[in-house]
Amino acid sequence: MSEHEAESVVSEDLVADESAAEEDGPLVLDVDAMPGGAKAAIEAILMVTDDPVTSMALATALEIPVPAVETHLQTLIADYGDRGFTLREVAGGWRIYSRPEYAAAVERFILEGATAKLTQASLETLAVIAYRQPISRGRVGAVRGVNVDGVVRTLLTRGLIEEVGSEPESGAILYGTTDYFLERLGLRDLSELPALAPYLPEVDILDELAETGRA
Numbered sequence: 645m646s647e648h649e650a651e652s653v654v655s656e657d658l659v660a661d662e663s664a665a666e667e668d669g670p671l672v673l674d675v676d677a678m679p680g681g682a683k684a685a686i687e688a689i690l691m692v693t694d695d696p697v698t699s700m701a702l703a704t705a706l707e708i709p710v711p712a713v714e715t716h717l718q719t720l721i722a723d724y725g726d727r728g729f730t731l732r733e734v735a736g737g738w739r740i741y742s743r744p745e746y747a748a749a750v751e752r753f754i755l756e757g758a759t760a761k762l763t764q765a766s767l768e769t770l771a772v773i774a775y776r777q778p779i780s781r782g783r784v785g786a787v788r789g790v791n792v793d794g795v796v797r798t799l800l801t802r803g804l805i806e807e808v809g810s811e812p813e814s815g816a817i818l819y820g821t822t823d824y825f826l827e828r829l830g831l832r833d834l835s836e837l838p839a840l841a842p843y844l845p846e847v848d849i850l851d852e853l854a855e856t857g858r859a
Contacts, residue, residue, distance in 0.1 A: 675706050682708050683716040696737025762802075769795045770804060774825070774837060778808045778818035804828070 675682040686702055699717070703710045717738055721731045730743050742750050762770065769792050772784050785792045796819065799805045808820040826833065 673707050686716050690740050696735050696739040698737045774821050777820035780816040
């Protein structure tokens with residue numbers, strides 16, 4: 645292949661790539677065509693971020709000048725007025741926060757959610773983990789006879805259980821209770837848990853059930 649032919653092939657490939665890009669969609673983001681324009685686009689980004697976002701990052705993402713971003717940010721602050729949230733500049737970036745005036749309401753909501761009573765399913769799962777730890781999620785489900793994935797996530801979120809290792813054979817995560825669990829029950833250690841023998845099958849039966857569930 646001659647040098648001229650090679651250049652021709654490269655040129656055709658570039659044209660093909662550009663044509664494909666045009667078919668996939670526009671290369672330039674047109675925020676003005678969006679409902680609410682750039683201001684609404686900035687607000688949408690701020691609603692989904694966990695960390696403060698700089699004006700430069702917003703400008704780069706939306707392909708608009710930094711001064712325009714800062715103007716929109718100030719407009720958003722004014723738009724929120726006496727709403728329950730506001731826009732604040734912290735750590736060099738911008739983020740949406742609840743207003744300090746409503747801190748008491750937010751605090752009460754969070755605390756009540758954290759101390760809400762556990763469901764019967766959660767209590768039963770927690771009991772199995774407490775008395776049979778360390779234990780895998782599959783073995784807990786085998787003992788209870790139901791899927792416990794959601795319940796285990798709830799107990800993890802509440803800080804009542806934690807991951808304590810994994811089974812050497814299967815690699816399954818093992819769970820155990822936390823110090824917070826002991827604190828909530830007023831126990832110094834697990835040895836103070838009440839005897840469970842009168843209420844559960846014998847240990848060998850529990851193991852048999854767990855092994856059956858894993859088969």
